[in-house]
Amino acid sequence: MRLVIFDVDGTLVDSQADILAAMGRAFEAVRLAAPERARILGIVGLSLDVAMARLAPDADHARMVQAYKDAYMDLRAQSGAAQSSPLYPGARAALERLSAREDVILGVATGKSKRGLDKLIEGHGLEGVFMTQQVADFHPSKPHPSMIHQAMSEAGVSPDRTVMIGDTSFDMDMAAAAGVYGLGVDWGYHPVAALGAARAILSDFGQLETALDEAWKATA
Incomplete structure (x- = not known):
């Protein structure tokens, strides 16, 4: 997995x-x-x-x-x-494609509270999509690797088979601290220049599966 x-x-x-x-x-x-x-x-x-x-x-x-x-x-x-928090273009379709794969487990690691994440998931009809959900209530702030460590533990997946996707330096530094592949995105709140710890940068959700395949090859 x-x-x-x-x-x-x-x-x-x-x-x-x-x-x-x-x-x-x-x-x-x-x-x-x-x-x-x-x-x-x-x-x-x-x-x-x-x-x-x-x-x-x-x-x-x-x-x-x-x-x-x-x-x-x-x-x-x-x-x-x-x-109030619309999905980025292509995000829903990408999640649906990945959810349909038998070899992929999806999770989130967010600075949101559990209450905030629950409301967001409910509002977008994404119940059941994310097997592991890590929120600020139960972890040190990013870039501490606690969220990723717990997600891997819950999913039973090793670091070499884990990818963290995010838009900020905190996400990419957290990925590096946890020893997993960090995939940055260029449409978020930090400039690409700040994502120095990212192993690769994604510019469109349509590129996601190809980027993930490259990540798996890089960590094999």
Whole structure:
């Protein structure tokens, strides 16, 4: 068996509108001006407590995290997960193709909470697609390799048969730390130049199976 682990925000779904709006409310909660868009998107993928500490070192991080979570859920409730965090073009078809393969197990490793991931999966009708789901509630923040280690343990798959797909340096550094193949994507929130630990870069979901075949060959 082979294990393919996806990051979520910036890789499978484009949730930047809600992320930026929720972060704005988090900064309002502590009476600070929100950073510019690029700086906020630069911390996507980190666990919220770590992200807030980077963006506002001297602020009340617990208050910011709670304000962010409340705002994010409010925004999602207004329009639904499918509208607030749409899948990137080709993502659903790629997931369906991989799900149909008998030699592939799918998973996610995300900085989202379990509640947030559950809502997203439900909103997009992806129940049953991801055999292993690793969230921020139960792990150190990326790029610590804990999420990938747990995913491999649950799937019963070794590092040489595991690929981590993500859009940020945190994803690729996490893959390297876990000793698995890191496949970066160029449509997410970090520039390609930041994905230095990636073994290869994907520019379209239509290229995914070919890229995975190359990954398996490289780690054989």
